[in-house]
Amino acid sequence: MTTPQRETSDGTVGRTLAVLDLVAEFGRPVRFAEILPKAGLPKATLYRFLQTLARQDMLAFDDSRQTYAPGMRLVRLAHSAWAQSSLAPVAQDVMDHLARDIGQTIHLAQLDNGAVLYVDKRNARQPVEMFAQSGKVGPAYCTGVGKAMLAHLPEDRLAQAISRQSFHAHTDRTLTTPAALRDDLARIRERGYALDDEEHEVGIACIAAPILSGNGRVIGAISVTTTTDTTSRDQLLALAGPVKEAAAQIAAAADTWRFPEHKQA
Amino acid sequence: MTTPQRETSDGTVGRTLAVLDLVAEFGRPVRFAEILPKAGLPKATLYRFLQTLARQDMLAFDDSRQTYAPGMRLVRLAHSAWAQSSLAPVAQDVMDHLARDIGQTIHLAQLDNGAVLYVDKRNARQPVEMFAQSGKVGPAYCTGVGKAMLAHLPEDRLAQAISRQSFHAHTDRTLTTPAALRDDLARIRERGYALDDEEHEVGIACIAAPILSGNGRVIGAISVTTTTDTTSRDQLLALAGPVKEAAAQIAAAADTWRFPEHKQA
DNA sequence: CCATTAGGTTCCAAATATTGAAACTCAGTT
DNA sequence: AACTGAGTTTCAATATTTGGAACCTAATGG
Numbered sequence: 288m289t290t291p292q293r294e295t296s297d298g299t300v301g302r303t304l305a306v307l308d309l310v311a312e313f314g315r316p317v318r319f320a321e322i323l324p325k326a327g328l329p330k331a332t333l334y335r336f337l338q339t340l341a342r343q344d345m346l347a348f349d350d351s352r353q354t355y356a357p358g359m360r361l362v363r364l365a366h367s368a369w370a371q372s373s374l375a376p377v378a379q380d381v382m383d384h385l386a387r388d389i390g391q392t393i394h395l396a397q398l399d400n401g402a403v404l405y406v407d408k409r410n411a412r413q414p415v416e417m418f419a420q421s422g423k424v425g426p427a428y429c430t431g432v433g434k435a436m437l438a439h440l441p442e443d444r445l446a447q448a449i450s451r452q453s454f455h456a457h458t459d460r461t462l463t464t465p466a467a468l469r470d471d472l473a474r475i476r477e478r479g480y481a482l483d484d485e486e487h488e489v490g491i492a493c494i495a496a497p498i499l500s501g502n503g504r505v506i507g508a509i510s511v512t513t514t515t516d517t518t519s520r521d522q523l524l525a526l527a528g529p530v531k532e533a534a535a536q537i538a539a540a541a542d543t544w545r546f547p548e549h550k551q552a
Numbered sequence: 553m554t555t556p557q558r559e560t561s562d563g564t565v566g567r568t569l570a571v572l573d574l575v576a577e578f579g580r581p582v583r584f585a586e587i588l589p590k591a592g593l594p595k596a597t598l599y600r601f602l603q604t605l606a607r608q609d610m611l612a613f614d615d616s617r618q619t620y621a622p623g624m625r626l627v628r629l630a631h632s633a634w635a636q637s638s639l640a641p642v643a644q645d646v647m648d649h650l651a652r653d654i655g656q657t658i659h660l661a662q663l664d665n666g667a668v669l670y671v672d673k674r675n676a677r678q679p680v681e682m683f684a685q686s687g688k689v690g691p692a693y694c695t696g697v698g699k700a701m702l703a704h705l706p707e708d709r710l711a712q713a714i715s716r717q718s719f720h721a722h723t724d725r726t727l728t729t730p731a732a733l734r735d736d737l738a739r740i741r742e743r744g745y746a747l748d749d750e751e752h753e754v755g756i757a758c759i760a761a762p763i764l765s766g767n768g769r770v771i772g773a774i775s776v777t778t779t780t781d782t783t784s785r786d787q788l789l790a791l792a793g794p795v796k797e798a799a800a801q802i803a804a805a806a807d808t809w810r811f812p813e814h815k816q817a
Numbered sequence: 818c819c820a821t822t823a824g825g826t827t828c829c830a831a832a833t834a835t836t837g838a839a840a841c842t843c844a845g846t847t
Numbered sequence: 848a849a850c851t852g853a854g855t856t857t858c859a860a861t862a863t864t865t866g867g868a869a870c871c872t873a874a875t876g877g
Contacts, residue, residue, distance in 0.1 A: 300604050303565045311632035320824055329866045339565050347637050357633035359664050362671065365630030366687025367576035368622030372612050399624050406627065422631025585853060594837045
């Protein structure tokens with residue numbers, strides 16, 4: 288039906304998963320009473336949902352503190368998701384090479400509900416930061432990877448994505464209107480790369496390129512991040528080539544990619 | 553009702569999540585027909601479950617190939633889980649130090665349903681392997697971290713965990729009986745560290761220490777992995793000190809750990 | 818020290834969503 | 848043209864979910 292209501296979610300499963308999201312959003316262990324008002328569910332119902340999620344190990348309940356936090360089953364499942372549904376495994380080699388070649392922090396991201404979902408990363412120096420970065424979400428309208436992806440979205444999906452942006456002025460260079468953003472997106476399409484010139488964080492700039500599949504759909508983006516005090520704008524722009532090249536390689540790899548055969552006894 | 557059928561799991565949510573696990577276990581995109589026999593559910597029911605999961609972005613459905621794979625929402629959620637329910641954030645500094653000091657691959661793991669769940673890792677050299685390692689599960693009976701944790705489980709939970717082990721002889725040194733394992737666990741308790749001397753993979757040895765909370769419960773384990781052709785047994789044993797030390801530090805950090813305060817406008 | 822409240826938990830009849838056998842659709846075969 | 852296998856939809860029967868209200872505790876405070 289054309290009921291533009293919020294047909295929020297389907298069935299018990301949907302409602303329960305919404306609660307899971309809610310708990311995850313807190314970013315810290317939460318108590319029943321903190322969730323209740325935000326959930327908009329009757330006490331008894333929320334209670335049952337939390338119980339179920341906890342029994343299912345989707346949430347971990349801390350007896351002593353009486354708090355709920357996302358459970359380890361999610362980590363297990365996500366490993367699977369990351370390994371088979373993300374661009375990360377396919378892009379691994381390209382990421383390694385690019386990281387070695389230019390020695391800067393690089394990110395691999397995908398678009399997820401209008402937001403940027405980072406799926407892999409290489410740090411300039413440090414050993415890792417793992418998951419600490421993979422799985423993280425960020426805004427699309429003010430990051431290099433975000434804009435690179437938005438720029439190549441078909442109009443309907445773009446409109447939808449834009450409507451979900453919050454347009455918070457993180458810095459005084461942040462684009463804060465759909466119009467300004469659309470202008471930039473047009474430029475990005477022409478150049479083939481996106482710039483985030485301190486739009487998200489002061490002192491941080493990055494250059495990003497979209498990863499386009501054979502049929503022209505955006506399937507992700509890759510970016511190099513630098514600090515303005517160690518890297519000039521020209522130096523950053525000089526990276527456009529390598530970044531676009533890497534994006535193209537990942538795209539090619541993704542088109543070829545077939546799942547490695549598995550078999551278990 | 554008094555139909556003591558298979559009350560396998562709770563409600564629709566439980567049954568749906570079981571299907572999610574099932575899909576994840578395949579380790580590759582799967583088609584409806586492949587899932588059906590393993591699910592033990594009526595066609596229509598399985599179909600609805602998959603639909604729901606896909607709509608919820610817990611599964612990604614590939615239109616062209618008609619396959620289901622774990623979805624990106626899991627990656628988002630897992631980030632949250634990892635950041636707040638795992639030992640990883642607390643152990644970060646200790647991991648970094650240990651990695652720097654001994655320059656070998658180190659793992660941080662937790663026990664999850666009788667299996668080892670790796671939650672963090674530092675590679676000897678390479679930039680990363682990310683998620684590729686975090687979220688991975690492995691056997692408990694033949695890995696250093698696994699045995700270190702089993703050794704400190706209270707009897708009831710140990711018995712339960714042991715009953716879940718598959719005791720596959722990965723190498724000719726693998727302990728393949730509960731009795732042999734229990735012997736080793738006793739030794740581990742005495743020494744304070746566990747050894748995996750090519751029990752899981754030929755040419756790979758590791759030394760691991762349990763991470764015990766203030767009240768004596770195992771909350772995880774940490775290990776150093778080496779290859780037998782670059783490191784002698786004595787050299788490996790010499791790492792017992794640093795590993796135990798690191799474990800103790802993580803334990804201490806975990807006991808102190810309070811969640812950093814958050815607030816959003 | 819009892820009264821009061823706030824955070825949790827349990828009940829249970831009514832309302833609803835789930836169930837799954839069967840029928841159906843849409844390729845690809847034979 | 849009839850068949851087959853994979854995937855999708857239907858729909859009445861029925862098991863599940865629902866949530867208001869009662870019920871437990873600790874805590875809090877007067």
